[in-house]
Amino acid sequence: MTQTVLRWGSLFTLLIIWQLSVWWFSPQDLPSPVAVMQSLVWHIDQGTLLNDLWVTVTRVLISFACAMVLGCIVGIMMGANRTVNLIGDGLLLILLNIPALVTIILAYIWFGLVEAAAILAVVINKFPVVVITMREGARNIDEGLLDVGRVFTIPKRTLFLQVYLPQLYPYIMTSARNGLSLIWKIVLVVELLGRSDGIGFALHSFFQFFDIASILAYTCAFVMVIFVLEAIAFRPLDKVIARGR
Amino acid sequence: MVDKLTIPEYSYEDALVIQSMQWSMDVSRIAIVGPSGCGKTTLLHLLAGLLSDVPSPLIPTNSISMMFQEPRLMPWLTVAQNLQLVKPNLTEVDIMNILDSIGLRKSQHHYPKQLSGGMQRRVALARAFCIQPDVLLLDEPFISLDAPTANECRNLLQRLQQAYGTQFILVTHDLHEAIDLADKVIFLSKRPAKEILTLNVIDERRLKKTTQNIVDQLLIRYPNLLSGELGK
Numbered sequence: 001m002t003q004t005v006l007r008w009g010s011l012f013t014l015l016i017i018w019q020l021s022v023w024w025f026s027p028q029d030l031p032s033p034v035a036v037m038q039s040l041v042w043h044i045d046q047g048t049l050l051n052d053l054w055v056t057v058t059r060v061l062i063s064f065a066c067a068m069v070l071g072c073i074v075g076i077m078m079g080a081n082r083t084v085n086l087i088g089d090g091l092l093l094i095l096l097n098i099p100a101l102v103t104i105i106l107a108y109i110w111f112g113l114v115e116a117a118a119i120l121a122v123v124i125n126k127f128p129v130v131v132i133t134m135r136e137g138a139r140n141i142d143e144g145l146l147d148v149g150r151v152f153t154i155p156k157r158t159l160f161l162q163v164y165l166p167q168l169y170p171y172i173m174t175s176a177r178n179g180l181s182l183i184w185k186i187v188l189v190v191e192l193l194g195r196s197d198g199i200g201f202a203l204h205s206f207f208q209f210f211d212i213a214s215i216l217a218y219t220c221a222f223v224m225v226i227f228v229l230e231a232i233a234f235r236p237l238d239k240v241i242a243r244g245r
Numbered sequence: 246m247v248d249k250l251t252i253p254e255y256s257y258e259d260a261l262v263i264q265s266m267q268w269s270m271d272v273s274r275i276a277i278v279g280p281s282g283c284g285k286t287t288l289l290h291l292l293a294g295l296l297s298d299v300p301s302p303l304i305p306t307n308s309i310s311m312m313f314q315e316p317r318l319m320p321w322l323t324v325a326q327n328l329q330l331v332k333p334n335l336t337e338v339d340i341m342n343i344l345d346s347i348g349l350r351k352s353q354h355h356y357p358k359q360l361s362g363g364m365q366r367r368v369a370l371a372r373a374f375c376i377q378p379d380v381l382l383l384d385e386p387f388i389s390l391d392a393p394t395a396n397e398c399r400n401l402l403q404r405l406q407q408a409y410g411t412q413f414i415l416v417t418h419d420l421h422e423a424i425d426l427a428d429k430v431i432f433l434s435k436r437p438a439k440e441i442l443t444l445n446v447i448d449e450r451r452l453k454k455t456t457q458n459i460v461d462q463l464l465i466r467y468p469n470l471l472s473g474e475l476g477k
Contacts, residue, residue: 144317147295151311152331152376162330166321244321244356 031213040217048202053221056191056198060184063122067183068176070123071130076168078131079138088131095128100186104193113194122186129182130175137171169241177234184222246273246412247304247380255291255299261437262287268431268440272447273412276423279433280473285416286314288438289384292414310378310411312386316365318357324368325353332376339375346408347371347401363394367401374405381406381413387422399426420463420471424456435473442467442475 015033022032031039043049078085078092104121111117141164149159191200199218206214248270255263262284268275279285287296293311294302302309318327325340335343344350347367349360357365366387373381383402387395403426406413417423423430424446432442449459467475 144313144315145319147313148311148317148319148331150295151293151309151382152372154330158330158333162322163319166319169321241321244323244358 029212031216035213036216036220039213040220043214043217043221049218049221052197052199052202052218053225056184056187056200056222057225059119059122059187059191059198060180063119063126063187064176064179064183066119066123067126067130067179068172071127071175072134072168072172074127075131075134076138079135080141085135092128092131095124096132098124100125100189104186104190108194115195118187118190118195121190122183125186126179126183130179133171133175133178134168137168141167173234173237173241180226180229184226246270247306250292250303252288252291252303255287255296257287257298263291264437264439266440270412270414272428273410274406274415274427274429275413276415276417276427276430277433278417278420278423278430278471279438280435280471281418283433283436283473284438285418285433286384288433289382289414289416293382304380306379308376308378309380309382310373310376311382312369312373312384314385314388316357316362316369318365318368318372320357323354323356324349324360327357327368328372328375331372335375343371343375346405363390363397366390366394366398370398370401370405374409374411377409378411381411383413383415385417385419386415388417402426418471420460421456424459432470433473441473442470 019033021027022030040049074088078088100121103124107117107121107124111120145163145167146159148154149163154163187198188200188203191198192204195201199222203215203218206212206218250268250270252263252266252268254261254265277285277288289311290296291299292303293309294300318324319330322330324344328340328343329335340353341350344353347370349364349367349371352360352364352368357368360368369386373383386402387398390398399422402413405411415423415426424444428445428447430444430446431440432444433439434441444459444463446459454462463470469476
């Protein structure tokens with residue numbers, strides 16, 4: 001109960017402060033929460049918000065899945081094997097430090113303004129961050145527990161799924177959480193630069209008209225999606241992983 | 246039952262850790278006693294096939310089991326799941342019987358973190374025995390427990406050993422524990438480890454000696470035995 005009050009209380013306070021400051025100072029460039037809400041309703045009802053949202057969320061989820069799977073595989077290999085780590089370390093450093101904008105522009109130039117180029121650009125941005133976290137996880141694997149598996153001749157598959165992987169779950173969760181927030185920010189830039197649909201593209205048009213209410217409305221819509229994801233995916237998964245720890 | 250064991254020389258990074266040895270293992274309960282750092286754990290790992298440079302077990306049997314210095318239960322699996330991990334075909338009834346025998350009937354759905362150190366050791370013992378191994382290796386399994394809890398665990402070990410008829414090799418630096426639990430005690434020297442004395446506890450027991458008697462006599466005769474030396 002207290003948890004719920006605290007969780008929602010802070011958000012509610014933010015809304016109140018926002019509304020009050022609009023009343024008191026009546027700034028030109030900041031619409032009130034009510035105005036944003038009206039804009040949101042209008043965009044859902046008359047505009048293309050739901051479609052834009054759908055397009056963007058799909059892009060986010062596809063690139064998220066690709067970056068996570070690739071990052072986990074490479075990260076585990078680098079953490080578990082010194083040779084692989086030495087080969088990959090320099091490349092990883094380069095990938096980590098190339099600005100997102102550069103990968104996006106290059107992907108569009110080399111592969112054209114196509115969906116695959118957009119996804120690829122996002123994946124290249126996120127993938128090295130996953131690798132770093134997973135490598136750390138693989139380095140912290142408890143060999144003692146694996147020895148149990150070896151002595152009792154547990155089959156390789158079971159050993160991986162029940163002894164090895166559970167040790168990495170906390171690292172996977174961390175990179176998934178960080179990942180989602182990073183990815184959706186990059187996806188918007190990708191859309192702004194080279195797609196003709198999605199939230200990023202829509203924001204671009206609002207920018208040209210200085211339509212601040214719409215910009216905030218779209219942001220709110222996406223934040224809500226993230227809240228839903230957190231509630232239906234991340235928090236239940238946290239509970240599963242916390243078992244016995 | 247394995248009745249003879251040949252242990253080859255073993256070196257790690259050019260330093261000799263274990264000298265070659267021949268053990269006759271004509272009894273089912275064997276203890277290995279040696280000073281700290283003499284290579285006891287390495288020896289057990291060698292027997293179990295856990296050393297990366299000697300990956301196959303030295304013990305000539307398919308079913309080896311081991312209990313480590315720590316319980317090493319999987320923290321994310323319940324007690325019942327931990328047992329099923331090493332023996333997947335255990336039924337609900339089997340698990341209840343096993344847990345009954347170690348006095349943990351109510352803990353089958355508990356996670357290891359919810360159990361005390363002694364209880365975790367008991368689960369680890371049950372796990373070691375439930376695969377019905379030919380040989381069980383024990384690496385100072387009760388070392389970090391308080392005395393009463395350690396005694397409880399030793400009694401349980403004796404009980405399970407008799408029930409399953411498993412041969413065990415117990416590594417320890419505790420002379421009392423070794424003589425209490427074993428039929429035969431092999432004493433090792435300092436690193437590189439080498440057998441320096443074999444004590445037949447069964448013979449001593451025939452003379453109606455208590456554990457304390459045996460320990461006292463042994464230490465009077467070989468005062469430096471526990472440092473791995475026979476001389477005075």
